Amino acid sequence: MLPYFLLVFLSPGLVLSSDCPTDCSCPNRDSIFCINRRSNTVPRVSTTTQNLYIFQNGIDNLSQDDFKGLGELEMLDLSQNELEEIPDGVFEMLSKLKNLDLSSNHITHITKGSFSGLVQLERLYLHANRIQSIHFEAFESLGMLLELKLQANQLTSLPSLNFPRLLLLDLSYNNIPALGPSDLQTPHLEALKVASLGLTSVDEDLIASLGNLHELDISTNKLTEVPQALKQDSLKGLIKLSLAANSLGELRVEDFQKLTGLQELDLSGLNLQGFPQSFFQTFPRLTQLTAAENPFNCKCPLAWFPAWLNEKEVILGRPEETRCHFPLVNAGKMLSALEQKDFGCPPTTTVLIGSPIGSTLVPQMPTTSPETTHTNAIPPPPPPSEETVPSKTSYPLPPEPPVSPSSTSGEYEPHICPPNICLNGGTCNFDPQGQLSCLCPTETSGLYCENVDEVPEPPKPSATEVSVVAPVIPAELDAISSRQVTSTSILLDLHRFIETRPHIRGIRLTYRNLSGPDRRPIILSVPASYPEYTLRGLRPNCTYSICASPLGEKINSRANTSVETRSCTEARTEGVAQTLPGHWVDPPSPLTYTLIPALAALALVLGLVVVAGTIICVRKRRTGFGAGPG
Incomplete structure (x- = not known):
């Protein structure tokens, strides 16, 4: 009995049931978790509590009495409740509080006294509320703040944020189209997130004032060019940058030369080719x-x-x-x-000392040595092939000028064809305005001769098509496969999927376009009696991810994952350029076979009529000539 008593007495993590509120868990003396308690009031807890988690409780109102005697509290999580406001002075007795999470409530405004008394607060999370206004003195007592999260609210302006110790500030997904150095007086800020604010520019003075910045997120704004603010010396320590989802015209090396310390870069959705x-x-x-x-x-x-x-x-x-x-x-x-x-890329296009190696069809190629040239909106030239470029030609820029004058006059030096810019044996040249173009062989077409006609060499295109389509339908995912691909539809073979699941009530098809900007999944319900199903209304020349799963079937509890109940594949729709000619050539309809004989017979009858008319006319003339003299 004594050992058991000593065990209870010496166990610091054990809390008597009388000290733990109803419907809460108390893993130790300092922490209380009241999760999904479904009560609109704050539970009564011990005065020694340091960490109190009461999220998803349905709390819709706060008062000072809720926190009376909790002077030791350091962490208070009130997220995912039903709060619409923060009464003035409600946290005044929590002088030791360091972390306050009020995210995912319905708070609409922050008053002057909302956070009074929180002199030790280090982290304040207010994101995912409905905050429209913040009193300009609301944060004055928060001089120790390290992190402030205000993203996903309805703010259109900010009070001056004067936080000498702040390290992280997230203002994303509000409507604040301009920010200046007077708005953010945060000299030690390490992470600034201002995604989707409606920014049309980034203030250079603001960035210059943030000499300790390590992370910058300016994605999903209205920037039309790379901000000049990125050229600031203050960004030499920047480690992470996101420019995603802006309408940037192009990327230039000179816009990023200060960012030599960058480790993570997001360039998604910039319309880059x-x-x-x-x-x-x-x-x-x-x-x-x-x-x-x-x-x-x-x-x-x-x-x-x-x-x-x-x-x-x-x-x-x-x-x-x-x-x-x-x-x-x-x-x-x-x-x-x-x-x-x-x-x-052509297999052999390398030039050594003006003499071609292999079968190069472009006479200008021996004189095109520089790796980087300005080509009037043409994509940059590729690197030399490792198999064909000797070490002597890896960096040919310095030695080339003495060689090129023998074959090229000085007036054409600014217009140099990039290596391999014209594909499939095309010839590169410049028009009088200096615009680059490709002269394509008869069997090719396109801006860079990239399209090869299938008529001259039927075997080669068929082999290419097989190599393109085959990888899209992996053998290991043959429970659902694509048997036919057209420009706007995909025919799915679901026989094996249905055979291996004889008791399914239906099939849920989920497909999404992997090639376009809109990748939202589309879900269809198909009866199990449809072993073949055609997805229609698709976009040409796109790759689609298609998954089939049993309709309404729950995942087997004995299965580790949902892989057993779901099967996926990829299929690509054809391009319009390939399918249109086929539609004109293919249809040998019965009407064609009936029209041709009919037209031939009509032509024969007309021919006989013309011959008969000619004979009649000749006879009449002869008769007339004979009657005249008599």
């Missing part, structure tokens, strides 16, 4: 790059990118949403999964 090859040399410490939702031109000038990711061991964020948009042969494919040969 590619990157200048020298762009990422600015970021020697880069470890993670996100470039999803961009219409990449997966041609030879971008062939260096997947190899660069592997060589530098850069992690590509959201790789399944980083796909090619053009040309057709690569449309919908994951950019990081492509190999050098997939970009359509």
